[in-house]
Amino acid sequence: MNYSILIKSDSRFPIKRKKIKEQVEKFLNRSGLTSPVEISLAFVGNKKMKQLNRQYRNLDQSTTVLTFSQLEVSSRERLYPDSRFHFSPDEVLRLGDLVICYPQAQILANTEGILVDEEVNFLIKHGLRNLLKGISG
DSSP: OOEEEEEEEOTTSOOOHHHHHHHHHHHHHHTTOOSOEEEEEEEEOHHHHHHHHHHHHOOOSOOSEEEEESOOHHHHHHHOTTOSSOOOTTOOEEEEEEEEEHHHHHHHHHHHTSOHHHHHHHHHHHHHHHHHHHHOO
């Protein structure tokens, strides 16, 4: 399957891009998608996450993960009433953006006694489920 997985991160966060891409691809393969997909992931600090959470959710605190869908269900239903997903004219399914707070993932990993990579993987899966839930019928 053709996936475009864009990852943005501050250099201070030791993320493993190749492993993250593989995990996203594995998740998307199991989701039953049959078209090209584009998704972006951003790893940010507490300050940026708090700003985004305040701006979009009216909560003045940091959080672990935020999802921003690029698709609107009402538009999808209007344009493609018999389709499970809304496609752009180039037939690429642009799921949206995942924003993960790396310091929050570190805190949760320490609390749960797991590796930060495991917590990041959990947060990615959680965000992907939210994006897919938002566009499925």
